[in-house]
Amino acid sequence: MNQDARPLIRVVAGVVLNHDGDYLLSSRPEGKPYAGYWEFAGGKVEPLENEMDALKREFAEELGITIHRAVPWLTKIHAYEHAHVHLRFFRVAADDWSGRLQAKEGQQWSWQRAGDFTVSPMLPANDALLKALAVPTELFGRLNTGLRGENRMGEYRVVPFAQAEPHHENVWIDENELARRGKLPEAKSVWAVIDEAAQWPRVQDADVVLWRVADNTAAEAVCALLTEGVSLPLAVYADAALMRRFAERWRAAGVHALVLNDETAPV
Incomplete structure (x- = not known):
């Protein structure tokens, strides 16, 4: 047929x-x-x-x-x-x-x-859905040093792949670096970091996609992608001002996690 x-x-x-x-x-x-x-x-x-x-x-x-x-x-x-x-x-x-x-x-x-x-x-x-549910819906921190949150099992941390040690289960890697490597790094959970919608199709093998949102245009693009439907957990990394303006819209559209870019957060 x-x-x-x-x-x-x-x-x-x-x-x-x-x-x-x-x-x-x-x-x-x-x-x-x-x-x-x-x-x-x-x-x-x-x-x-x-x-x-x-x-x-x-x-x-x-x-x-x-x-x-x-x-x-x-x-x-x-x-x-x-x-x-x-x-x-x-x-x-x-x-x-x-x-x-x-x-x-x-x-x-x-x-x-x-x-x-x-x-x-x-x-x-x-299997992939159950793994996704372990990802907290709220995290904070800085990409260059690490992100923190909590789920029912306790602390959940995501560290840069370049700084990862064997005991780190969750790592993030920039989409551009991922393209150069040609494959995902070894980890229990790999977060691919993007800055624009054009990168979305290239990170579908990741466990989580983290969209680094820097302005209103990117924030609106997140809303548009979520409205279309996403096949893997999408997290948004933004500062407090953007969170105040867009958090509720992102949640209503189906974002998995909000990650506060908090330059003063302990890491």
């Missing part, structure tokens, strides 16, 4: 948090492909249904909870023999859902800590 003739199936999934910062995973029920495998709950978007309505319906049908608000996170497109699947993930904060969890389809569910998932087997496609 010609690839262009394959139907596009729209699917939504929700990354639901509780007040401890844990994420909700559920197992696939009997009778479905990969029965018993763990995933983020969700399902197909019905004809004439928007993505948010589909997310609300799926969570009500599968787990008996009500989704009040959600913000976009990652967009994945998978090409299968029979169809293209457009998968949109949403993040749902602890105060943005209500109700008592119920296994309405006979599945299991579990709250898991970011960076320390214990349920199995996991759908193979979720």
Whole structure:
């Protein structure tokens, strides 16, 4: 079959948090492909249904909870023999859902800590998503000496690749340097740093993309890219003035992390 003739199936999934910062995973029920495998709950978007309505319906049908608000996170497109699947993930904060969890389809569910998932087997496609959830949503510091934040496992630090030592798990590297190297450095998590949208297609192998935002033009470009949908976590590195003007817009559009360029921050 010609690839262009394959139907596009729209699917939504929700990354639901509780007040401890844990994420909700559920197992696939009997009778479905990969029965018993763990995933983020969700399902197909019905004809004439928007993505948010589909997310609300799926969570009500599968787990008996009500989704009040959600913000976009990652967009994945998978090409299968029979169809293209457009998968949109949403993040749902602890105060943005209500109700008592119920296994309405006979599945299991579990709250898991970011960076320390214990349920199995996991759908193979979720490996990158689970890794991304370990990245804090707020960090601070200076690129030349390092960035700091916290997740449920404790301190999270990103250091320049040129200064990295064997015990450093997370490193950042400039896209221009990455192009010269021709491959990602060895690390648990590699952050690629960009300054403009033109660099975005060249860093799709990174674990996180950090956009160094210096002015309003770049800040607006971030909004435009997020609106299109991003396939891997996008973090924004900006000073306090730009954060005040754009932080809420970036969050609403689906930015993964805000990184404050704080020249006075301890490192």
